[in-house]
Amino acid sequence: MNVPLLDLKAQYATIKAEVDAAIAEVMESQHFILGPKVEQCEKAIASYSRCAHGIGVTSGSDALLACLMAEDIGPGDEVITTPYTFFATAGAIARLGATPVFVDIDPSTYNLNASLIAEKVTQKTRAIIPVHLYGQMADMDQVMRVAEQHKLVVIEDAAQAIGAEYKGRRAGSIGHYGCFSFFPSKNLGAAGDGGMIVTNDQKRAEKLTCLRGHGSRPKYYHKIIGGNFRLDALQAAIVSAKLPHLDSWTAARQRNAARFDRLFQDAGLVASGAVTLPTVSMDRHIFNQYVIRVADRDALQASLKAKGVGTEVYYPVPMHLQECFAYLGHRAGAFPESERAAKETLALPVSPEVTDEQARYVVECVGAAVAVNQSPVSA
Numbered sequence: 247m248n249v250p251l252l253d254l255k256a257q258y259a260t261i262k263a264e265v266d267a268a269i270a271e272v273m274e275s276q277h278f279i280l281g282p283k284v285e286q287c288e289k290a291i292a293s294y295s296r297c298a299h300g301i302g303v304t305s306g307s308d309a310l311l312a313c314l315m316a317e318d319i320g321p322g323d324e325v326i327t328t329p330y331t332f333f334a335t336a337g338a339i340a341r342l343g344a345t346p347v348f349v350d351i352d353p354s355t356y357n358l359n360a361s362l363i364a365e366k367v368t369q370k371t372r373a374i375i376p377v378h379l380y381g382q383m384a385d386m387d388q389v390m391r392v393a394e395q396h397k398l399v400v401i402e403d404a405a406q407a408i409g410a411e412y413k414g415r416r417a418g419s420i421g422h423y424g425c426f427s428f429f430p431s432k433n434l435g436a437a438g439d440g441g442m443i444v445t446n447d448q449k450r451a452e453k454l455t456c457l458r459g460h461g462s463r464p465k466y467y468h469k470i471i472g473g474n475f476r477l478d479a480l481q482a483a484i485v486s487a488k489l490p491h492l493d494s495w496t497a498a499r500q501r502n503a504a505r506f507d508r509l510f511q512d513a514g515l516v517a518s519g520a521v522t523l524p525t526v527s528m529d530r531h532i533f534n535q536y537v538i539r540v541a542d543r544d545a546l547q548a549s550l551k552a553k554g555v556g557t558e559v560y561y562p563v564p565m566h567l568q569e570c571f572a573y574l575g576h577r578a579g580a581f582p583e584s585e586r587a588a589k590e591t592l593a594l595p596v597s598p599e600v601t602d603e604q605a606r607y608v609v610e611c612v613g614a615a616v617a618v619n620q621s622p623v624s625a
């Protein structure tokens with residue numbers, strides 16, 4: 247049996263008419279840069295995230311970069327974040343000449359351990375970027391408490407977490423900014439790159455709108471230095487066409503996650519300690535990824551691959567050990583939970599298209615592999 251990690255062709259087959267119509271409309275209008283489709287998408291995503299403003303940008307990476315630029319963060323500034331994330335989070339900080347300051351993760355949620363933030367705050371700290379990894383929000387009460395105490399800006403990296411909730415509040419709506427990615431593998435993916443920033447602050451929204459068009463206002467008069475961070479009208483139209491399906495896709499992911507939980511428990515793999523399931527501690531986990539922890543992750547991944555099961559490692563090298571960040575001077579062992587997670591975690595297929603039969607097959611294959619080559623992990 248073949249179980250792909252993600253089957254975008256299968257998803258497209260269910261929404262082809264709507265997506266094709268949205269594309270055709272843009273082609274007929276020949277309005278490709280900003281304009282009504284982008285504005286419509288911005289309003290829809292802002293409203294979905296329960297925020298006042300949405301600013302469509304080129305990608306989730308540029309969303310983070312633009313927010314840091316809007317705060318004039320640069321050389322001499324420090325930004326606190328997690329080392330266990332996609333590169334873009336730390337990369338955006340470093341690209342502006344600021345210093346990423348890492349705090350280790352909570353081993354149960356893989357999100358930054360917010361209780362460790364305060365001790366990393368210095369005179370130079372300007373912002374915190376909590377990442378809502380895999381689709382579950384970080385502990386935002388603690389993050390906001392430290393931020394308010396030290397007057398820091400909070401940029402939520404919600405690239406993997408559109409629609410996730412923390413105590414009834416949506417991802418992106420708690421910090422000063424929320425950044426989304428429409429990378430195709432996200433729960434709400436475009437047909438290429440795309441992203442969105444949401445905020446409740448009108449002044450910040452205005453500055454971002456200016457920044458994403460080279461800081462030009464009016465046209466060809468540049469008060470600030472920005473970049474070309476504009477969301478394409480075609481991508482905006484596709485994202486808007488897909489948005490009405492997002493809640494049902496999220497519900498299917500949640501059902502698939504609950505089914506995996508049940509199947510792993512029934513197989514005795516949880517009680518034996520062979521498999522550690524994802525911990526859901528926030529209100530609404532949207533399961534962009536369903537990630538288990540096992541002792542010999544690489545052997546499990548190889549075994550699943552041989553049996554036709556697609557998996558992925560998010561992420562094999564934490565940021566503090568990346569070659570490009572050697573100048574920060576971190577050594578192995580500096581952030582032990584991030585390093586352990588990087589060795590032990592594996593994302594399984596949880597997309598809405600995964601069937602009951604496929605899920606059973608995946609659990610069977612995991613069971614067979616861990617029986618052969620694994621000893622229990624400490625959770």
Ligand SMILES: Cc1ncc(COP(=O)(O)O)c(C=O)c1O
Nearest residue numbers: 305306307332334405427428429
């Ligand atoms: C946590 C995180 N931050 C940032 C990004 C960057 O988003 P993009 O790929 O749209 O630039 C991604 C997605 O790839 C991500 O997963």
